[in-house]
Amino acid sequence: MVFxxxxxxxxxxxxxxxxxxxxxxxKKAGAALDDxxxxxxxxxxxxxxxxxxxxxxxADYKQKAIDAEREAADIIASAKTQAQEYADExxxxxxxxxTRRTKQAETKIAQAQATAVKEVRGHATDLAIAAAGNLIASxxxxxxxxxxxxxxxxxxxx
Numbered sequence: 001m002v003f004x005x006x007x008x009x010x011x012x013x014x015x016x017x018x019x020x021x022x023x024x025x026x027k028k029a030g031a032a033l034d035d036x037x038x039x040x041x042x043x044x045x046x047x048x049x050x051x052x053x054x055x056x057x058x059a060d061y062k063q064k065a066i067d068a069e070r071e072a073a074d075i076i077a078s079a080k081t082q083a084q085e086y087a088d089e090x091x092x093x094x095x096x097x098x099t100r101r102t103k104q105a106e107t108k109i110a111q112a113q114a115t116a117v118k119e120v121r122g123h124a125t126d127l128a129i130a131a132a133g134n135l136i137a138s139x140x141x142x143x144x145x146x147x148x149x150x151x152x153x154x155x156x157x158x
Contacts, residue, residue: 132150
């Protein structure tokens, strides 16, 4: 029988597989692939966990942003309410001040008017007395008329 190169290649291949099997290389290769698969599985698991944590953090931050916006809106509404209350209070105080000062001015005007009337009456009385004096001087000799005139002027003056 003549052995050609193909036969020797086949024998070498069978011997190679035999040595590989005898040395346990297939177990080592399988174990290495299993280890690699376990490592990849662990990395995927860690990646899923990180993603879940990131999604949870994102949800927390979104909720915090919503809460912050709500709080800001509440603060703005409160500030507007306070500003309106301050404006109403200031308007009320201004109105009260104007009313009070108007009354004070009216009182001063009434006092000034009363003083002016008194002064005018005083001057009128003085003029009437002077006129009566002139009249009496022209009517010399009638003492009853003089006394009656003075009494009438005094009564009307007061």
